[in-house]
Amino acid sequence: MVTGGVTKFAKAHPAMDFRLMVKRAYDYALKDASNLTADRIDGTRISYFSDHFSRQLKAASMVQDYLGMNPKGSVRIEWGGATGGECFQAAYEAVASGRMDVCLAAGYETMSRVPTWKGNEFIALASDTNFDFPLGGFYTGYYALMVVRHIYEYLRLGRFAHVKDEREAQRLAIAEGSRIMSMVSVKNHLNALHNPYAQYPKRLTVDDVLKSEMISYPLTREQICTMSDGAAVAVLCDEARAREFTDRPVEVIGVGCGTDTMRLADRPFGKVPLMSHEKASDYAHLPYPGVHSFRAGRSAGLEAYRMAGITDPNREIDFIELHDAYASSEIQTYEDLGLCKYGEGYSFVERGDPFLKGIDYGFPTPRAGTIPVNPSGGLIACGHPVGATGLMQAVFAFWQLQETVPRHFRDPALQLPHPRRGAIHSHAGTGSSVTVSVLERGFR
Amino acid sequence: MTARPRSFTRFREVQEELEKSGAAVFRDAEGVESLIVRSPYSIQYVHSYAEDSPFFLGLAEGRLKGSRCSKKGCGFVYATPRAHCMVCGSPTTWLDLPTEGRVHSWTTCHFGGEAFLHETPYNLALIEFDGAGSLLLVRLKDAVESELYVGMPVVARFDPNPKYSITDIWFVPKR
Numbered sequence: 001m002v003t004g005g006v007t008k009f010a011k012a013h014p015a016m017d018f019r020l021m022v023k024r025a026y027d028y029a030l031k032d033a034s035n036l037t038a039d040r041i042d043g044t045r046i047s048y049f050s051d052h053f054s055r056q057l058k059a060a061s062m063v064q065d066y067l068g069m070n071p072k073g074s075v076r077i078e079w080g081g082a083t084g085g086e087c088f089q090a091a092y093e094a095v096a097s098g099r100m101d102v103c104l105a106a107g108y109e110t111m112s113r114v115p116t117w118k119g120n121e122f123i124a125l126a127s128d129t130n131f132d133f134p135l136g137g138f139y140t141g142y143y144a145l146m147v148v149r150h151i152y153e154y155l156r157l158g159r160f161a162h163v164k165d166e167r168e169a170q171r172l173a174i175a176e177g178s179r180i181m182s183m184v185s186v187k188n189h190l191n192a193l194h195n196p197y198a199q200y201p202k203r204l205t206v207d208d209v210l211k212s213e214m215i216s217y218p219l220t221r222e223q224i225c226t227m228s229d230g231a232a233v234a235v236l237c238d239e240a241r242a243r244e245f246t247d248r249p250v251e252v253i254g255v256g257c258g259t260d261t262m263r264l265a266d267r268p269f270g271k272v273p274l275m276s277h278e279k280a281s282d283y284a285h286l287p288y289p290g291v292h293s294f295r296a297g298r299s300a301g302l303e304a305y306r307m308a309g310i311t312d313p314n315r316e317i318d319f320i321e322l323h324d325a326y327a328s329s330e331i332q333t334y335e336d337l338g339l340c341k342y343g344e345g346y347s348f349v350e351r352g353d354p355f356l357k358g359i360d361y362g363f364p365t366p367r368a369g370t371i372p373v374n375p376s377g378g379l380i381a382c383g384h385p386v387g388a389t390g391l392m393q394a395v396f397a398f399w400q401l402q403e404t405v406p407r408h409f410r411d412p413a414l415q416l417p418h419p420r421r422g423a424i425h426s427h428a429g430t431g432s433s434v435t436v437s438v439l440e441r442g443f444r
Numbered sequence: 445m446t447a448r449p450r451s452f453t454r455f456r457e458v459q460e461e462l463e464k465s466g467a468a469v470f471r472d473a474e475g476v477e478s479l480i481v482r483s484p485y486s487i488q489y490v491h492s493y494a495e496d497s498p499f500f501l502g503l504a505e506g507r508l509k510g511s512r513c514s515k516k517g518c519g520f521v522y523a524t525p526r527a528h529c530m531v532c533g534s535p536t537t538w539l540d541l542p543t544e545g546r547v548h549s550w551t552t553c554h555f556g557g558e559a560f561l562h563e564t565p566y567n568l569a570l571i572e573f574d575g576a577g578s579l580l581l582v583r584l585k586d587a588v589e590s591e592l593y594v595g596m597p598v599v600a601r602f603d604p605n606p607k608y609s610i611t612d613i614w615f616v617p618k619r
Contacts, residue, residue: 011455012455014455014458014470014472014478014480015470015472015474015476015477015478055483055485112455115459115558117555117556117557117558117561118557118558120555120556120557120558121557121558121559121560124556124557129491130493130496130500130610131496131524131581131610132581132610133557134609134610134611135568135581135582135583135610135611136553136556136557136559136560136563136564136566136568136583137568137581138553138555138556138557138560140553140555141551141553141556141568144551144553145549145550145551145568145569145570145581146549148549148550148551148594149548149549149570149594152549152594156594166593166595167593170593170594213554214554215553215554215555216551216552216553216554216555217551217552217553217554217589218551261530263524263581264570264579264581265523265524265570265578265579265580265581266522266524266526266530266578266579267578267579269577291548291549291570291579
């Protein structure tokens with residue numbers, strides 16, 4: 001990767017349609033590279049999630065057209081919430097296969113053109129329309145079902161195992177889980193105070209998060225990402241050309257993708273695919289993935305780590321931008337990606353591992369800086385214009401590895417000290433598809 | 445000449461104006477003007493339940509059907525039926541599921557997609573059944589948020605006036 005650009009994510013950008021948003025991000029990316037002009041780009045991969053949101057089918061062709069990329073090769077990428085992550089990997093594949101020397105990955109979503117709850121309905125149509133959607137199923141509801149079971153497996157049967165009364169034990173476990181999820185929400189909103197691209201930067205307390213509107217029990221509004229308008233682009237090229245465009249290129253050293261059943265009801269109860277820090281005996285009584293964990297995230301992580309030669313992600317990766325559509329799924333994803341064992345996600349937050357050093361979150365974070373997660377603010381605070389989101393993560397990770405965050409954010413607070421490796425993680429519909437890409441600093 | 449549409453600086457007011465007149469001008473903080481019009485869209489799909497049809501016909505008769513893999517040595521039982529086995533790919537046959545089960549997980553939805561907002565709050569629950577290897581997602585009625593828990597015994601109810609939808613079945617706490 002040699003350059004990238006992002007528009008500020010916003011509730012609505014009525015003065016820009018999708019073409020102009022992509023153009024703005026694209027122009028930024030071109031300007032931030034040297035010697036990179038449109039004629040050096042061999043083709044594009046363009047991502048957006050839903051035709052419903054703009055009622056313009058084949059909209060990617062109009063992006064291609066607006067950027068003046070015709071008659072170069074292009075294809076539209078769609079893979080639910082993981083659309084942006086897939087687009088990044090599609091561009092990687094175009095270059096790695098030798099088909100292109102330089103490939104532009106561009107993604108966007110304009111979600112403001114429909115009312116919020118109609119938008120939720122459109123997204124809910126990305127669940128089984130025979131069995132799930134007609135029940136009033138919607139995404140916050142599905143993730144709530146998942147986290148209630150996650151809390152049951154790991155808090156009820158863990159730190160509340162001693163409580164005899166079953167219903168009391170479950171109430172205590174959910175209250176504990178909600179408190180810890182709120183710490184994640186505080187972290188991401190607070191990090192975003194230093195990110196000018198973020199939609200909802202703010203200082204919150206755990207109490208504020210807990211007391212915000214209940215959307216689907218136990219998930220509250222501040223634990224959930226919002227709909228957004230936004231665009232992001234990344235330019236990838238082969239190693240031979242990278243230094244023509246920047247003296248700080250970033251290498252893609254691992255890509256992975258995993259999938260799972262569309263319906264939660266069909267998820268198997270099997271065994272955990274182990275990472276090197278885990279033993280089969282750790283999970284002797286854990287039916288996996290059930291509805292508590294994302295097998296697709298684990299598979300994507302394993303594939304990407306294998307390719308990158310990573311055996312201990314917690315030590316070998318310096319930070320992660322992961323798909324926190326929900327504070328719950330951020331905690332579940334720590335475990336899927338092997339940052340801690342299954343069941344340790346809640347203590348991982350309480351110990352402070354995923355927090356940034358040097359920021360006061362309003363509660364103790366003793367191990368802050370161990371492996372910062374979503375230093376940018378993630379989806380919860382930056383917004384989630386679906387087709388752009390995975391590419392936004394790529395751009396933020398790229399700037400981290402380049403150590404150019406202070407210039408792009410006009411604020412040095414979020415720049416990590418000399419990060420060498422970062423991972424990005426893009427996630428679709430209850431974990432039905434997930435991508436993980438590992439990026440490494442390609443310069444001294 | 446017709447007049448320009450009315451101009452607004454708040455997006456919310458634009459949305460209200462569209463309801464009234466169908467067009468509005470939005471002026472943003474930089475003074476850039478955008479013309480915004482209402483653009484309705486509706487469609488009636490001819491939706492076939494196809495290979496899942498026997499399940500929905502069964503609900504209308506007050507029966508809860510799952511499916512079982514026909515391959516010897518597999519025999520996986522699906523509480524949400526599948527015409528082909530996910531494990532081995534063989535065709536499945538229909539079977540009657542028990543009408544009692546347990547809550548595997550649950551939530552109370554205080555919001556939902558637009559089509560369901562007027563029904564909130566409602567409970568969704570994944571149900572586990574003895575003898576089945578997968579779950580079924582349903583509405584759980586006659587119980588409020590504070591009464592629900594993982595493991596709660598529940599029993600099926602069927603709509604005597606079927607709408608030919610998954611909502612023709614719901615579960616209630618077994619009392």
